[in-house]
Amino acid sequence: MRILALEPYYGGSHKAFLDGWSALSRHDWTVLTLPPYKWKWRMRHAAVTFAQEVHEHLSEKTRWDLLFCSDMLNLAEFRGLVRRxxxxxxxxxxxxxxxLTYPVRVECERDYQFAMTNLTSALAADAVWFNSAFHRDEFLAALDAFLKRMPDHQPAGATERIRAKTSVHPPGVVPMPARRGRQPGPLRILWAARWEHDKNPEEFFRALGILRRRGVAFRISVVGEQFRETPEVFAQARRDFTDCIDRWGYQESRADYEVALSEADVFVSTARHEFFGLCAVEAALAGAVPLLPTRLAYPEVFGLGQSEDAGRFFYDGGPETLAKRLAEMARFLADGQSLTDRAEGLRNRLRRFEWPNLAGVLDAALEEAGPAPSSSV
Structure with missing residues (x-):
């Protein structure tokens, strides 16, 4: 099939998704993108910009079989503006x-016009894909509650119409390089996420403080994307743990990022918000043992309750519980045992997310969503 793909925010996980899939897809892709800058403005103007680009820069003879876009596009607007x-x-x-459920510090800061854009795009689409069942269910529940708050003219049955055309299609990851032998030293802990409050960095650093007071030796790498406003806890933590820092801040290249993953013994998440957990999957495939909260999309993606060993990769509670689990791993490592070997079964299960294994699955799903063979142009 010939796919027209539109991505208003071509950066981060959005870029990785399109690049990883299209590189291995059996379909022919035309990809139109905009730089990852000022996301609110991208959601406001992308439909107009892409419609103009289709009219001005693509031949009238160019034909596609299917339109694919991300949630950052107002699909209804685009379809109303573009050629027939x-x-x-x-x-x-x-x-x-x-x-609707993307976290804000204060709920009054949420601009519900962007939630309406998500609604109209989902209504305008023939198929609505989510990266996890957790994400789908959370969105639909929030949408239903949101629509009930409308003073009048509530769109009757909108949530159910959208639900009927949803499906779950997780994103893929680039295969990680084979891990080389571990360098000597104490437990190496990796925290890799956006430096924002929804990733709950305070809990991570409190757990590290507990470990230090208990005399547990460790090294840390704290990496991830940063923005103009960064929670103050990072500056304080850099001062508190300066003697045990291996890496700090955004890794400028993919190679540096992969090295950070390959060096880690354990990958820690403290997130209060996560729709899938790409970095956790990548870290696990790179050889780190994931240590994840029993919430959000993590139980679904990492098979909690589905595999006998999955429970060892999760923790309940707050920093005390997290510190206890990290201390156990430090003792395990000090006894000369391999943490990497403990996660071999998990890595084998997670390989289904590697692009060479996943691209064909997504291709087949697109074919199901596309036109009947007789109607393909």
């Missing part, structure tokens, strides 16, 4: 995130 043959294409919208 594009407007009538079967369409799939992929929700990496959504603007």
């Amino acid at each position: 043959d594009v407007r009538e294409l079967p369409s799939v919208v992929y929700f990496h995130e959504n603007q």
